Amino acid sequence: MRAPRLQEFRGSTVVIKFGGNAMVDDELKRTFARDVVELLRAGLRPVVVHGGGPQISALLDRLDLEVRFEAGLRVTTPEVMDVARMVLTGRVQRELVGLINRHGPFAVGMSGEDAHTMTAVRRAAWVDGEPVDIGLVGDIVDVNADTLTALLDQGRIPVISPIARGTDGQVYNINADLAASALAVALDAEKLVMLTDVEGLYANWPHSTEVIEHLTADELEKLLPELASGMLPKMEACLRAARAGVRMAHVLDGRVPHAVSRRVFADVRHGTVVVPEREQGGS
Numbered sequence: 001m002r003a004p005r006l007q008e009f010r011g012s013t014v015v016i017k018f019g020g021n022a023m024v025d026d027e028l029k030r031t032f033a034r035d036v037v038e039l040l041r042a043g044l045r046p047v048v049v050h051g052g053g054p055q056i057s058a059l060l061d062r063l064d065l066e067v068r069f070e071a072g073l074r075v076t077t078p079e080v081m082d083v084a085r086m087v088l089t090g091r092v093q094r095e096l097v098g099l100i101n102r103h104g105p106f107a108v109g110m111s112g113e114d115a116h117t118m119t120a121v122r123r124a125a126w127v128d129g130e131p132v133d134i135g136l137v138g139d140i141v142d143v144n145a146d147t148l149t150a151l152l153d154q155g156r157i158p159v160i161s162p163i164a165r166g167t168d169g170q171v172y173n174i175n176a177d178l179a180a181s182a183l184a185v186a187l188d189a190e191k192l193v194m195l196t197d198v199e200g201l202y203a204n205w206p207h208s209t210e211v212i213e214h215l216t217a218d219e220l221e222k223l224l225p226e227l228a229s230g231m232l233p234k235m236e237a238c239l240r241a242a243r244a245g246v247r248m249a250h251v252l253d254g255r256v257p258h259a260v261s262r263r264v265f266a267d268v269r270h271g272t273v274v275v276p277e278r279e280q281g282g283s
């Protein structure tokens with residue numbers, strides 16, 4: 001499966017965001033772990049950023065704490081922050097590290113807080129033109145990539161939870177798509193790959209499931225105000241990456257086994273790809 005594009009991507013950094021909704025069953029998680037190790041063995045430098053939104057919501061429900069999103073971002077009170085940090089770094093990250101490390105001593109789990117890898121400021125949000133308080137939600141303003149680069153140089157696979165330390169000393173909850181995008185930019189990644197639970201960005205969702213296969217940053221920017229919650233941070237993340245020079249940002253269906261290796265190695269076209277400009281498209 002991997003032969004056609006192997007040479008082209010050897011040495012390239014690929015940031016893969018594994019969404020909580022794509023972690024639907026144990027077999028898919030195991031396949032994902034195998035795929036990431038295959039990328040490493042093929043000479044790429046994979047970095048995993050994981051989500052865990054549904055897993056956080058499930059624990060909040062059990063604890064009788066409110067689950068609320070505004071503009072695709074979780075309203076994060078201090079209690080919710082504790083739960084999110086616990087689920088992301090204590091459960092989801094540990095599980096992925098364990099699955100990858102069945103194949104060898106590759107994965108190193110980190111939170112964005114570690115070694116000041118990601119620094120955030122409080123994120124403002126607006127709904128229908130009105131400001132809304134979404135609490136301890138951050139936006140990444142600085143990435144210290146040194147620790148990640150050192151791990152990549154050692155042949156490790158960083159597995160990063162979307163939590164960051166704020167410039168004000170608070171701990172912030174970061175949407176995992178936006179965290180992945182910031183890391184892809186800072187690491188000068190060749191690709192940003194988002195694995196989710198739909199085939200890509202649908203045009204005119206929920207009325208149709210026709211996938212938009214290809215978008216330039218300009219085209220996406222025009223589309224952004226029309227998008228609904230789940231896709232909003234994801235496509236904002238793709239836009240930021242493309243604007244900062246990441247050559248391809250993909251949204252792929254993580255429910256399909258080997259989604260990443262099919263796209264990267266076998267050049268099977270699926271999902272949505274966002275490119276900086278038209279002439280750079282096509283793969």
Ligand SMILES: Nc1ncnc2c1ncn2[C@@H]1O[C@H](COP(=O)(O)OP(=O)(O)O)[C@@H](O)[C@H]1O
Binds near residue numbers: 198202231
């Ligand atoms: N235009 C669209 N195309 C595809 N999915 C959309 C669109 N608008 C909203 N969605 C919703 O976004 C969801 C994916 O986002 P999200 O639930 O945050 O996933 P993840 O956990 O992978 O980040 C889809 O399951 C779908 O319900």
Ligand SMILES: CC(=O)N[C@@H](CCC(=O)OP(=O)(O)O)C(=O)O
Binds near residue numbers: 020050162175
């Ligand atoms: C601020 C914000 O919304 N943070 C997200 C972080 C996890 C995440 O993004 O997970 P998915 O990729 O699985 O949705 C949350 O609390 O759900």
